[in-house]
Amino acid sequence: MTSSAAFKPIPMVSGGRAGTGHFEEFVTTPIEFLHRAYAECGELAEFDMGGLHTVLMVGPDAHEAFFRAPDEQLNAAAAYQMMVPVFGEGVQYGAEPGIERQQLRIQYQGLKHDRMINYAGVVAREVEDFIQGWGDEGVLDFYQAFTDLTLKTSTHCLLGSEFRYRLTDEFADLYRDLEKGIDPSALLDPTQQKESFQKRDQARARLEELITEAVRSRREGGVEHNDMLQIYMDATYEDGSKLTDHEITGMVIWFMFAGHHTSSNTSAWTLLEIARHPQYLAELTAEVDRLHAQEGELSLKALREIPLLEGFIREALRLHPPLNAISRRVLKDFIYKEHLIEAGKNVMLCPHVSHQLPEYFPDPARFDPKRPQPENVFAAIPFGGGKRKCVGNAFALLQVKAIFCALLSRYQFELCAEPESYREVMPALILRPSDPCLLRYRRRGDGKPDERKMP
Amino acid sequence: MSQCRVEIDKDLCQGHGVCESEAPRIFKVTEGDSAYPQAQILIEPIPENQKALAKKAARYCPNGAITVVELDE
Numbered sequence: 076m077t078s079s080a081a082f083k084p085i086p087m088v089s090g091g092r093a094g095t096g097h098f099e100e101f102v103t104t105p106i107e108f109l110h111r112a113y114a115e116c117g118e119l120a121e122f123d124m125g126g127l128h129t130v131l132m133v134g135p136d137a138h139e140a141f142f143r144a145p146d147e148q149l150n151a152a153a154a155y156q157m158m159v160p161v162f163g164e165g166v167q168y169g170a171e172p173g174i175e176r177q178q179l180r181i182q183y184q185g186l187k188h189d190r191m192i193n194y195a196g197v198v199a200r201e202v203e204d205f206i207q208g209w210g211d212e213g214v215l216d217f218y219q220a221f222t223d224l225t226l227k228t229s230t231h232c233l234l235g236s237e238f239r240y241r242l243t244d245e246f247a248d249l250y251r252d253l254e255k256g257i258d259p260s261a262l263l264d265p266t267q268q269k270e271s272f273q274k275r276d277q278a279r280a281r282l283e284e285l286i287t288e289a290v291r292s293r294r295e296g297g298v299e300h301n302d303m304l305q306i307y308m309d310a311t312y313e314d315g316s317k318l319t320d321h322e323i324t325g326m327v328i329w330f331m332f333a334g335h336h337t338s339s340n341t342s343a344w345t346l347l348e349i350a351r352h353p354q355y356l357a358e359l360t361a362e363v364d365r366l367h368a369q370e371g372e373l374s375l376k377a378l379r380e381i382p383l384l385e386g387f388i389r390e391a392l393r394l395h396p397p398l399n400a401i402s403r404r405v406l407k408d409f410i411y412k413e414h415l416i417e418a419g420k421n422v423m424l425c426p427h428v429s430h431q432l433p434e435y436f437p438d439p440a441r442f443d444p445k446r447p448q449p450e451n452v453f454a455a456i457p458f459g460g461g462k463r464k465c466v467g468n469a470f471a472l473l474q475v476k477a478i479f480c481a482l483l484s485r486y487q488f489e490l491c492a493e494p495e496s497y498r499e500v501m502p503a504l505i506l507r508p509s510d511p512c513l514l515r516y517r518r519r520g521d522g523k524p525d526e527r528k529m530p
Numbered sequence: 531m532s533q534c535r536v537e538i539d540k541d542l543c544q545g546h547g548v549c550e551s552e553a554p555r556i557f558k559v560t561e562g563d564s565a566y567p568q569a570q571i572l573i574e575p576i577p578e579n580q581k582a583l584a585k586k587a588a589r590y591c592p593n594g595a596i597t598v599v600e601l602d603e
Contacts, residue, residue, distance in 0.1 A: 143541050179565035188547035379590060452542065452594035466544050466566065469592035 082415040085130060086116035087123075096123025102259040105501055106399060109425040119414055125263055129402075129421040132411070133429050135453040140411050141403065141424055142453065142461025146172065151463055153404035154421055157261035160275060161253050161332070163283075166325030174312065178322075179466075181310045182330055185233045185303045186470055194232040194470065195373040195477045201228045202481035211518045214491060218512035221342040221478075226250065228474055229334035234327065235302020241289065249285075252278035253328065257503050262400075283324040290323060303330060333467050337397045337458070338474045340507050344391040345475060347497050348442055350488045350514055355444060359383050360519070363483045378476045384483075386444035388475050392457035394442060396426035397505050401459050426456050427506065486516045533575040533601045536584050542595035543568045549591055553583035575601055 088111070091097050100108045101124060112120035113133050120131040132141055141149060152168040152175070159169035167175055184190075205224050226247060231239035256275025265272065290308060299305060307323045318326065349359065362383050370377045401424040409416040416422060431439040435454040436446070453460060458468035465471070482488075490497070491513040498509040536556065545567030549557035556576060557569045576584050581598075588596040 176565040183545070183566055186546075188551055461541050462544070462564065462566075464542075464544065464593060466546075469546055469548075472592075 079415050079417070082410070083413045085119045085121045085414050085416070087121050088112045088115055091123045095125045098123070098125035098263070105259060105504075106425075106427050106499065106506070109399070109423075109428050113425075113428045119411070121420075124421070127263065127421055128419075129423050130416050131423050131425060131428070133425070134432060135429075135435065135449075135451045137411065138424055138429065138453040138456055138460060141422060142459070142463075144403075144409065146462075148405070148407045148409055149403035149422060150406045151403055153406065154402035157257060157265040160265050160272070161256060161279065162329045163279065163321055163325035165319075166322055167329055169325075177312050178326065181306060181318075182326065182333075183466060184306050185330065186466055191470065191473065192375045194473060195375055195378055197232050198228045198474055198477035199373055199481045201231055202478055206482070206485060209486070209516065212516060214513055214515050216511050217346050217514050218339075218343045218508050218510065221339045221346075223247070224478070225335055225339040225342060225474065226331075228478070229331060229338060232470070232474070233303055233330055233334050235300060235304060237300060238289070238302065238304055238327075246282075246285065249278040249282050250328075250331065253282075253332075254503055257505075259504060262504075279324075279328070282328060283321060286324045286327055287320040290320060303327075333465065334470065334474075336505055337465070337467075337471045340395070340397040340505060341388060341391055341471065341475050342478055343508050343512060344395040345388050345479065346482075346488055346514060347490070347508060347512070348387055348391050348444075349479075349483075350490045351494050352442065352444070353489075355383065355387075356487065359387070360483055360487075363480050366480060367484055373477055373480055375473065378473060378480070381476060381480070383444055384476060384479055385472070386446065388472060388479075389448070389455070390442050390444050390446060393426075393430045393436065393446075393455055394440075395499060395506055395508075396430060396457040397507070398457070398459070399425045399427045399501065399506055400504060401426070401456070424456065424459075430455060430457075485519060487519055489515045489517070491515055533578065534581055534584065535575045535599050535601060536571055536588070537597045537599060538569050538571060539595045539597070540568060542593045544593055544595075545569060546592050549587035549596060552587040552590060553580060556580055556584055557587060569595070 088097060090100065092099070097108065101122070109131060112122060112131050118133050118137055122129055122131070132138070152172070155168045158167065163169060165174070167178060170178065201224065227239060227242060230242055252274045255271050256278070258271065260267070261272070289304065293300070293304070293308065304327070307318055307326050311317055349356070362381050366373070366377055366381055403422050405416055405418050405420045405422060408418050409422065430436060433439050435449045435451065449455060458465040458471070497512060499506055500509045501507070545559045547559045549569050550559050556572055558572055559567045559569050561567045584598050588598050
């Protein structure tokens with residue numbers, strides 16, 4: 076242990092209770108609590124998660140130190156054990172570091188540049204299916220709608236068409252049970268006896284049956300497919316061994332979780348912000364129409380040149396980041412500036428707090444799709460950062476852009492209630508819009524969209 | 531004519547391959563010991579006629595891992 080005498084103390088957040096500390100407040104109102112922690116204590120704020128002392132680190136300097144620290148010092152697996160029952164023992168944070176590294180390499184195959192170039196067209200075709208039957212106008216719950224849509228688009232792009240068209244209601248329900256098994260109480264003990272965790276475990280077991288059956292029938296069929304399931308089936312570890320069916324199931328769930336959450340929430344927030352800011356609508360639709368006029372099928376490169384839509388998505392990710400408790404366990408004493416964070420504690424970053432620092436984001440509460448990106452690469456961290464940054468970040472942006480290029484070329488959107496009634500809620504450690512997330516869609520009346528064929 | 535060189539922050543690079551796609555004479559993504567492949571620099575300094583491509587690679591890198599550094603004449 077490093078002697079703490081020479082270091083400056085880290086301020087403690089007020090209001091901790093005997094025994095449970097700040098845990099209940101964190102579980103009940105995590106975002107409000109973390110904002111309060113920063114307002115009270117500044118760059119470093121310590122709080123007590125029922126015995127697990129945690130230090131919130133705020134701002135680009137702190138983010139950089141956090142992300143550049145080696146895994147042997149600030150460890151992700153120890154901090155994210157709540158994901159082990161979801162993905163399964165022996166997968167990702169439930170595996171030895173050397174195995175996890177090899178599994179990451181396997182997952183990465185689906186996000187290689189040569190695969191990404193085909194994904195925009197797949198998303199556009201899914202949106203075409205999605206809007207079939209919409210008619211000229213109507214009202215939809217777009218949080219639910221985007222959850223369904225992005226489950227299909229993510230699955231179709233990342234796991235392939237065979238898997239996509241096996242996506243039955245049962246599969247979607249099981250997936251939701253897994254999601255509900257991730258709540259703030261899982262941070263402390265993901266194995267406790269409670270109904271949502273039992274359902275999570277039952278869903279994981281049933282998914283393994285379904286995926287194992289898919290693998291078996293594919294092996295018997297003897298036909299090679301160009302998708303991730305095939306990559307999982309063919310992959311070998313460095314010692315020559317193959318992934319077990321249990322591991323393949325975990326890899327599928329892991330990939331779906333990673334590709335789905337951020338995209339569905341970001342799509343919902345982007346749509347809400349588009350509807351909240353009608354002053355940009357003409358410019359936004361002109362941008363999308365111009366892109367469609369230039370390109371047949373949307374290409375990866377073309378989707379890079381839509382600055383206003385990209386600005387909407389980036390601002391949605393800045394003000395409503397889906398993941399707000401990016402955590403590591405301190406395995407070796409960690410010194411930041413003149414402070415010592417001792418081994419055994421957790422460190423945490425909260426994008427929702429950091430993304431509102433006025434030094435990096437002037438007038439931070441204002442939604443401004445034309446806001447320049449901060450030069451400091453550690454200022455905006457909706458996907459984390461460093462070696463463990465969400466490697467699907469480029470895919471997520473591509474997917475959301477492709478969804479909106481397709482939607483905005485056909486429809487316009489309006490809120491169905493007062494703008495402030497669409498609130499932020501965070502029931503399962505993921506920030507999302509409150510229910511119901513109703514918006515009215517109306518077919519564009521300017522005639523332009525019908526001149527163009529959807530891909 | 532001014533020259534430049536490029537730097538890759540290896541703590542940030544996850545081998546997305548956008549740089550190699552934009553500027554294949556400057557960048558190559560290779561497998562190493564880390565979980566993800568990483569970009570390597572093939573030439574230094576960057577010739578004048580490749581400079582615009584180097585800047586494009588830096589601009590579109592999803593992780594902001596590339597910096598273009600101008601060299602004094």
